[in-house]
Amino acid sequence: MSILSKHLPAIHVEHHKYTADSPTEKMPAPDKVYISMAQHIGAPCQPKVVVGDLVKVGQVIGDSEAFVSAPIHSSVSGKVTAIDKALSSAGVWDLTVTIETDKKQEVMEELAPPQITDKDSFIKAVRNSGLVGLGGAAFPTHVKFNPKNLNEVDTFIINGAECEPYLTADYRNMMENSELLVNGLKNTLKYLKIKRGIIGVETNKPRAIDKLRTMVMDTPEIEVMELKAVYPQGGERVLIYETTGREIPIGKLPADIGAIVSNISSMVALGTYIETGMPLIAKKVTVAGNAIQTPRNVEALIGTQVSQLIQFCGGYKGEPKKIIMGGPMMGLAIYSDGMTVNKNTSGILAFDEDSATVPKETACINCGRCVRACPMHLMPTWLAKACKANDVEALQKLNVNLCMECGCCSYVCPAKKQLSFTHKLGKRLVVEGGKK
């Protein structure tokens, strides 16, 4: 399949990046924020405050002893009014801290830039910043930055592909916060002792490429690399392959082939923390879609309700029928606009009835479009059949776990099969060992 091409298979999706030129607007603190204690992969945080406590901006309100976790900070100043379980966008009941804001946005006095002298203090600072993978996976960054074989890592890759349609928040970060971004990267390379940094940016963002190239002109160890504007260029394994030519063997991690990947927003957040000591309390979010009155990029405080965020963007245009957290290819359709902006929220998209209609599935005609579209060289249609037959052995043989759920197969399928979703179910089947 890739006999003639050095690239992994990919698909062309319409970009719809209408908000690219709208500068980020800061949304004022809402009356209340609802901060979930489960904002990362790993152990959820335990609340460090009780109802009635007064909190300030940047104060730790949740933390965990577990290794794979990251602290959660208050994004506002105000009073804790409730700590109870709320249904998250992922459909899980998580503890949520409700804070009534006093609108003063008073910053915690103790907040100061971290003292970083070596790797350990750097990793500690990363943890204290509350940083998790902001590209969507929400894996605690301090864990990712500190693999056992760190000394074998020679390349640090920043994902500036932003291959999801509609989303432009990373682009705005590259344009507005390039200094923080490069600074975050420089510090990372320095303290993790990694020789080379690559910022991969899709060619549909020429201004960002120019800007970043100017920024790193005097930094030979950092290279801004142009990537084809195809989907899913920003997938971790795809990005590593396209920037370094390396493939991660099945069951291994990026660090095993000498690479660590982080993304634009994470680097900016890290740069901000190193410079000011302000942890991750706000997120650049692209609010777009044909059911949004005024699509734009917004810097929203973590814990802001989607409904309030959309209100800030002029409210709904008509009646929304589908609201997506993230991009249209991999984002999550949420069942209520009462959900909140989390650390890993990069977009809120609202669509009208026409765009929300789920096309009817028809029979597979074996056309092979899914097979040719799969960046991981999987056989989506076979996986779907194996899943339907509860055939765990076949699912494993066909490497279902390699599926990153990028959605290329479902996108190109003329029968409108929800292949990507079927693979997700298939992975679950494998975990459960199959049902007899």
Place this chain on the structure above:
Amino acid sequence: MGRFNEGSLVVSPSPHIVDNVTTSRIMLDVLIALIPALVMSGVIFGPRAILLTVTCVASCILFEAGFQYLIKKDLTINDLSSVVTGVLLGFNLPSSLPFWMAIVGSFMAIVIVKQLFGGIGQNFANPAITARIVLLLSFTTPMTTWPLPKQLLGTVDAVTGATPLGILKMGTALDSLPSHMDLFLGFVGGSLGETSAAALLIGGIYLLWRKVIEPWIPLAFIGTVFVFAMLAGQDPTFHILAGGVMLGAFFMATDYTTSPITTSGKIIFGVGCGLITMTIRLFGSYPEGVSYSILLMNILTPQIDTLTRGKTYGGVKA
């Protein structure tokens, strides 16, 4: 909590956007690609050729709808696949074939080969090809009585003769073989839709341009026939233009359901079709072997797919 809640919002798995290619759009493209050959069949063999094709299309649609109605399945005639089968079946018949035999062929294609195996996407053999072979075996004489092109006769009377491959097989009167130009344009005896290589090529290029098919099967099929003929000391151009090679390579062997999904599998499939076609033409007792070659390779398709599965990312082959 929110203004819009459960019940008013659609919650569905990602991706939330899809390409606009659908099964019916693909079938429509195939039908568009078949138009030049249909027009040429009318020019070459007269209105009966069109009428016979229309009969096949109509009966294919009716058999599909009727069968699905009887077994209470959802009607799928909107996907246009039965129309494609009808046209292809018609193209594989001599224009003089009695209409009722064409209807029997349509029944064979749609009910026996397609629907009884589960409908679109489930059949293991190409419906039109299999129906043609059944008709050929059942009604050998009418299925091998070839009307000659009107142009050669200057009359509409049913005059019949041998196909170019038939002339070659008999080995006599070899000087009556048509010119390359007649073969290319299609003014020779044969199944009504197979003779005009030019019209079929236009359709094939359209399918490639629309990305409905990939080039591998046609290239491998036609290429193998060409090389085989050359090695056998025969005229390779004659062999790729004569008989059903063009129709088979672009429109029948590329049928998604009955051909391999992998690129290397497609090449193997095409080479296999070419080899079997030429073996039958040169060493068999039939003058033409395209239908049999495709049917035989259809049967091997699952094995070819299994054997040619590529490595996944990460270097593991299962």
